[in-house]
Amino acid sequence: MSAHASFLTDRLLLSIVRDDGAFANVQRVCLAGCNRLTDSAVCRLLDVCGENLECLELSDCTLISTSTIEHAARVCRSRKDGKSCLVFLDLAGCSNVDTLDALRLTETNFEALREIRLMGTSRLNGRVPQDEFVELARELEARRARWRDGIGRRREDAVRRAEADDSPGTDVGNTVTAEDMMNMIDPSASCIDCACGDASRGEEIEPWILEGRENVPAWVTTCCIQPALCVVDLPKRVKHWKTKLDIWEEGTAPIAACDHAMVMQGNMNDPGHQHQLNLLPGCGHVLCVDCEQRSRVHMVRRHLDNEYVYPCPLCGMDMPNPGGFEITLNP
Ligand SMILES: [Zn+2]
Ligand SMILES: [Zn+2]
Numbered sequence: 001m002s003a004h005a006s007f008l009t010d011r012l013l014l015s016i017v018r019d020d021g022a023f024a025n026v027q028r029v030c031l032a033g034c035n036r037l038t039d040s041a042v043c044r045l046l047d048v049c050g051e052n053l054e055c056l057e058l059s060d061c062t063l064i065s066t067s068t069i070e071h072a073a074r075v076c077r078s079r080k081d082g083k084s085c086l087v088f089l090d091l092a093g094c095s096n097v098d099t100l101d102a103l104r105l106t107e108t109n110f111e112a113l114r115e116i117r118l119m120g121t122s123r124l125n126g127r128v129p130q131d132e133f134v135e136l137a138r139e140l141e142a143r144r145a146r147w148r149d150g151i152g153r154r155r156e157d158a159v160r161r162a163e164a165d166d167s168p169g170t171d172v173g174n175t176v177t178a179e180d181m182m183n184m185i186d187p188s189a190s191c192i193d194c195a196c197g198d199a200s201r202g203e204e205i206e207p208w209i210l211e212g213r214e215n216v217p218a219w220v221t222t223c224c225i226q227p228a229l230c231v232v233d234l235p236k237r238v239k240h241w242k243t244k245l246d247i248w249e250e251g252t253a254p255i256a257a258c259d260h261a262m263v264m265q266g267n268m269n270d271p272g273h274q275h276q277l278n279l280l281p282g283c284g285h286v287l288c289v290d291c292e293q294r295s296r297v298h299m300v301r302r303h304l305d306n307e308y309v310y311p312c313p314l315c316g317m318d319m320p321n322p323g324g325f326e327i328t329l330n331p
Contacts, residue, residue, distance in 0.1 A: 005034045026049035028056075031057060032060060037064065039067050043075075055087060056089050057090040059117065060120075062094065069097060090116075091117060100135060115230045124325050125325055126324070126325065128327055130245070133241070134245070137239070251266060255286055257280075258287040260288040276331075283312050
């Protein structure tokens with residue numbers, strides 16, 4: 001449907017959705033860019049085609065809210081075993097979907113889900129209050145720890161099994177081959193059949209799994225140790241932004257990009273200070289809304305590029321586009 005995104009309204013969508021069972025065979029729904037659709041029409045569509053749905057693309061459906069994901073969690077279930085068939089969920093740019101709720105809902109409700117895209121959802125869109133961003137960063141860290149525990153347990157089990165089989169005295173830790181490593185990890189709990197070989201996907205590789213082991217195929221290290229669910233881009237970026245935030249909180253590094261931010265960092269005196277400060281996630285510099293606005297007049301258009309970029313007044317690195325993701329610091 002995304003080819004008709006510009007004029008696809010609720011009414012138009014509802015007029016083609018029938019409850020005659022034919023939609024139950026639908027496996028892929030692409031509504032990318034359909035920014036006129038609301039929850040009610042998309043939920044109605046999911047009602048009739050949720051059963052076998054494997055791929056749901058809702059990127060840039062800006063009117064869609066978290067309730068559509070809640071609804072999908074209820075109705076995207078197979079009649080046979082009650083499990084969800086959904087493998088791929090794209091919510092990138094859905095600014096009304098709460099990032100945290102989407103993460104939690106997908107972790108518990110979609111058993112088959114392998115990939116979810118969440119960049120540009122509510123906690124990573126526009127000016128996000130510091131507390132909301134920190135809550136998201138904490139949840140991602142907790143999720144990562146849960147995943148690590150699972151991998152760690154499976155690895156210990158495998159090592160125990162190997163020790164029971166092998167002759168005594170074999171040092172399992174240093175003689176593990178790539179093949180052993182494959183066997184060590186429970187295929188049902190990791191994406192062993194994926195073999196995508198794309199090192200840029202998902203979370204970063206845990207250092208322990210590569211220690212002392214050479215010639216491990218790239219796809220083993222990128223895929224087999226991943227959580228069943230691949231949260232594209234999110235963990236790494238959020239971690240990066242959280243680091244910038246921590247630097248500001250420590251108050252030691254000179255990252256204030258305007259005089260008003262310097263007051264907050266304690267380098268100047270201004271008792272009447274009333275400025276709303278934002279952290280630019282990319283470079284980590286902090287400046288007030290007024291100074292940010294003023295510095296945006298120095299926009300530049302790079303060679304052969306149609307879009308303007310806005311250099312940070314302190315370091316020259318690109319600021320987010322107007323309305324883009326920034327973290328509003330606690331007053
Ligand atoms: Zn300022
Ligand atoms: Zn900067």
